Amino acid sequence: MKNKRYFPLYVDLSDKNVVVVGGGTIATRRVKALLLFTRNITVIAPKMTADLWELGKLGKIQIQPRPVKKSDFSMAYMVLAVTNNRELNEEIYHACKEEGIYVNVASDKDLCDFYFPGICLKDDVVVGITASGMNHKKARAVREKVQALLEEIAKDEESYE
Known part of the structure; x- marks a missing residue:
């Protein structure tokens, strides 16, 4: 299959809710990039990097140190699935597609409504x-x-x- 090109669209995220599922290095990089555009970020993961914990303590992001639940996406504009569990990432993808939520699965470019640039x-x-x-x-x-x-x-x- 030929690789699809994605249209570059610049979106105002300042009042949009972004959910990041995963607490590792890639999630941390993405959260830091998102903080340039919004403060409405919730990170959900049983384990998180020290940087994510610090951002949570400073009130820059919301942290939920636990496994993700489908209900966590109810108010999300977009979701980033950045776990090291492909099966969980795929479940997140399907849950978001059912609800019409933009989703990016870091481990599988075919499961992305958008690429994280x-x-x-x-x-x-x-x-x-x-x-x-x-x-x-x-x-x-x-x-x-x-x-x-x-x-x-x-x-x-x-x-x-």
Whole structure:
């Protein structure tokens, strides 16, 4: 099957509820990226990284240190399934599809309504980078170059003032 291209859509998440199921390194990276756009993040996992616990203590995210339940998605705009359990991730996918909730399953690009992009951010410019779930190293290399370019442009703008 030919790989699908996903349309880049920029969405205001400031008042949307995001549920992240999983508490590991990938979940932590995604939560930190999401915090640039919303504070309405709930992380659900029996075990979480120290960074997630700290973000919870600081009140930046809601943490639920327990297994996920289907009812956890009732108010979600989007859900990220970032566990190391493929079967659980697939259950989350199906539960979200039944409810019409956008879902991203980190372990299976075919179970994603959206890809979680590499994000470049400088002032009011936001650039999302994806390689359509095919080549994460390539996407990272592009993201790093675009971020460097944004930094360079910002320095140039300062010299014009």
